[in-house]
Amino acid sequence: MIKQCALITVCLMSSLAVSAELSRYTAGRLQQANQLAQDENFKQAITVLRETNTSFDYDKAFVARVMAVFYWQDGQTKHAIEQMEYAVASGLLKDEQAWVSERMLADLYLTERQFKQALKHYYQLVEMMPKDHQKNDILLRIAQSHYQLEQWGDVVMSVKRYLHYDVQDRLQPLSLMLGAQLALNLPHDAITTLGQLIEIEPKKLQWWRQLSTLQMQVGKEKQALGTLSLAKLNGLALSQNDRRILAQLYAKQGIPERAAIEISQLEDAQSDIQLLVEQATYWQMAKQWEAAISIWKKAVHTDPKYNWNLAQLLIQQGYYKESVSVLDKVEGRRAGVALAKTRVYYKLEQLDKALSQAKQAERLEPSSQAKGWIKFLSQLDTASKHQKTAT
Missing domain, CATH: 1.20.58 (Methane Monooxygenase Hydroxylase; Chain G, domain 1)
Incomplete structure (x- = not known):
């Protein structure tokens, strides 16, 4: 907006400089309107110019140009566009006046979100650029307009042209470029x-x-x-989600211990069930069995369904007696629990209980594993009885 205000001022000052081509009558009316505008009496200034009667085409174009500035300053952008369009389309404004007028018209269209019209004039400005002007500011406006029209390829091209110049402002154009590349x-x-x-x-x-x-x-x-x-x-x-993603990336790169630590540092890490499960899982991946057991124990207080995870790890680590009470709390998985207890009782050398659990598992859900246990434990029982008979 600051740049646009500066452009309006340039346009006004260059317009009000009395041109040798203006008639004396029109120059006087312009000066009168300018005095009113300086006191912010824009409507009166506009009235003075609107009532200026002249038969000279150049005077008409010049008056329209100045009137456009006053309309803009009075907040009447649409009228400003109409007047500036007339001035520019006349082709009577030359050199700097023509360029500044076209630039103001393009900016007015941009303000009104008429991006296609703005682009038409911005591209014209690039072609008619005075030698002592840089194109970068215009190219940035072109990129902005294409962005609003979702013309992504043109955005990328415009930004690249803009960045070709040694510009200080790279943040906005690069942001536009990023949006276009993502699209x-x-x-x-x-x-x-x-x-x-x-x-x-x-x-x-x-x-x-x-x-x-x-x-x-x-x-x-x-x-x-x-x-x-x-x-x-x-x-x-x-954010919490960022750090969970970070933990997942640690795990995928074979650093599960770092993943577990990352999760453990989050808010509610010791109470939120999902965070507890993630920690325990990562500790298991890191083969930090005691840490995993500790976290699974916290998890089961919130959600009993994780008793199964805890029981399996306890069995793996040889905590057989403790695992029995945990297995008793497992809901569902009746056949799986029976098989787990078969192994536990076998390790505790309670063969009768082990065989009983194996048979129960076979009744609930016949499987080769259950059959194998039954055969194995039955053979042990037979061998044990023969040994007792022999003695």
Whole structure:
């Protein structure tokens, strides 16, 4: 808006400089209108110009140009466009006057969100650019207009032309470029652009988050891990979801212990059931059995369905007596529980109970595993009886 106000001022000042081509009558009316406008009496200034009667085409174009400025200052943008369109279309304004008028008209269309019309005049401005002017500002407006029209390929092209110049403002054009690349499904190009945006705004978490997402999308999970890890190291406040994704990436890169630690540092990590399950799972992946058991024990207090997970790990680690009471709390899985108890009782050398559980498992859900246990335990029982008879 500041740039646009400056342009309006330039347009007004250049218009009010008395031209040798203006008739004395018209020059006088312009001066009168200018005095009113300086006191912010824009409507009266407009009336003075509207009532200016002249038969000279150049005077009419010149008056329309100045009237457009007053209409804009009075908040009547549509009337400003009408007057400036007349002035520009006349072809009577020359050199700097013509360029500044076309620029104001393009900006007015942009203000009114008439992007196609704005583009028509912006492209004309590029062609008629005075030698002492830079094109970069116009090219940025062109990129903005194409963006609003969702003409993504044109956005990319316009931004590249803009960045060709040694410009200070790179944030906005690169943001436009990123949006266009995402819309065009160009993840590799977007990754490059995000790297440039992070250099400009290293504290903006959105860039880091988008970069890691795109890296995962193209299968570069190691780089995604590095991106989120560096964001955290730089002190950015990663969200709960960001850190869960970070934990998942640690796990996929074969660092489950770091994944478990990451989850354990989240809010509600010691009470939220999903977070507890994730921690326990990662500790198991890291073969940190005691840590996993500890977390599973917390999980079962919230949701008894995880007694099965706890029981299996207790059995694996040889906590047979403790596992029996946990297995008793498992809901459903009756055949699976019976088979688990078969193994536990066998390890505790309680063969009768083991055989009983194996037979129960076979009744509930016949399986080769249950049959195998029954055969094995029956043979042990027979051998034990023969041994007792022999003695």
